[in-house]
Amino acid sequence: MSRVVEFTEYGGPEVLKIVDVVVPEPAADEVRIAVKAIGLNRAESMWRHGNYVEPVLLPARLGYEVSGYVDAVGADVTGFFVGDQVTTVPAFSQNDYGMYGELVLAPASAVIRHAEPLPHAEATTLWNVFITPYGALLEDGTMKKGDNVLIPAASSGIGLGTIQIVNAGGGVSIALTRTSAKREQLLAAGAAHVIATEEQDLVAEVMRITDGKGADIVFDPVGGPTFAKLISASAPGATLFLYGALSDEPTSLPLLEIIPKKPIIRGYNLFELTTDRKRLEAATSYILAGVANGTFKPTIARTFAFDDIVEAHRHLEKNQHFGKIVVSV
Template sequence: MARVVEFTRYGEPEVLQFKEIPPPVPGPNEVRIRVKAIGLNRAESMWRKGAYVEEVRLPARLGYESSGIVEAVGESVTHVAVGDAVSTVPSFSLNDYGMYGDQVLAPAHAVVKKHESLSFAEAVAVWNPYITPYGAMIEPGLLSASDVVLIPAASSSVGLGTIQLVNMMGATSIALTRTSAKREQLLAAGAQHVIATEEQDLVAEVMRITDNKGATLAFDPVGGSTLAKLISALAPGGHIFLYGALSEEPTELPILDMIAKKPNIHGYNLFGTTTDATLQKAAVEFIHAGLASGKLKPLIEKTFAFDDIVEAHRYLEKSQHLGRIVVTVD
């Protein structure tokens, strides 16, 4: 029997339950994976609470990123074969597939061969952290060596991935974190500058770092009251990408700064890249090149056993981690 995780009602991590099901049989364009590791994403916490961008159909599965060994393939699957080590790219609805399990089905378009330099645990700390900023800033050609990038929630896995991508492109990374507790860790992780937003004047610090020019890009998963400060810290015509809603505060716009600076504010998610075969291929090739060069190195904060999935979600929601939380499956 396969062992998977589901929930039948919204709520705290305790709603997650294990369920035994017959090993799933892949249909056309599907792959069955014997899972070795699962990477946790904040979106899955929101999904569990019924607070995601898509309505949840209960009972529900969850999980975007897994790695493991291909056990079976459906009709028309040719790019991977039984025995291949693979990982999954977030490119599907959680209403259709869920990667929390020891044997799972994944759509073939989401399955890619694991980079040889990565362990199974590292392979689930790659796609969301790197493709998310790649699709926003590198794919459209917005990020160059002359840019200065503000990175709120910099200690998250996507925040750390953004720091590495910005550095890889030769641009300037400014990590934003609430307090100075993680300052040294963020500097060690590659951030060129760190601003503790509850202890320092965000706008003044950005202007000091940029000689009063302002930042050119901001990659924000938070929203709330900080958004107005990000706009104030931008150079005229700068870009802000909103890809999350971690703040529970109202998000207000500073009208005078909007008029004066004419910022470009984008709502964004990575699915525009990952659900397009051509764009996904380019993203994977770019990230694999970064991994091969050593300029991209996935960071893992903590690992949990599969049996401890509830505790892993509790840890995720403390928001104290620096890097990816990984669940290993025996």
């Protein structure tokens, strides 16, 4: 038996319930994991609301990222042994697997073995945080040395990971945050510049920082009405990634600027990388090397107990945390 989190209706954090289930032996391509820590993602909040990039089938499980120990392996699975420390990466549908639980099944293709063990709370904050910007900015060389990169929602887990990825690739990280309350924290986290978008003129500040050129790349998880300002703050031919939809408002496009500037607007999803084994191996090797030498360090905003999963999701949706929220199991 295992305690897991599920929901039978869409809604706020209160729809999440901890229930007892029987976790079967792993199938031929699965690994069973005794979970020690869970990393929360905004995608899981959207999933809980039934507002995601794929239909959510009720009753539903949820969760992409955990750290723990291998409890059992399927017959055809190689490279994993009982007792190995492992983590999971977002590389599957939450209709098929949900990682919020004490004992869970995961597809072997989404499991990473840690040759050098890490504290579980830290290990479960690595992949979404760093693979997301790595795949967009570094993997195919989109970002060049010296490129100015705008990072909206910079105090989120992925935002902080993006600052570090940009810095590692020789770019100039320009962190966007609503107020100046987190300015010093963002500078301490490595941001070259910080703009408080509710207190400063976003476009004017970007132009000042870039000597009138504008941003070369925008890595945006928000969309909504501010996206038009991001285009205005971009250089001609800039690449703007949309990898999330945190805003509930329509995303407008300033056509009279798009026509002469000819920006590249790209939707981005880390699954295109994480579901390709060779690309995933290259990404995780790069990130683990960066963790080992101190280049990459995830930031844990707050840790909740497993029994407090509802409160953890409430905290997630306040959008006031700095870093990644972790649940201890």
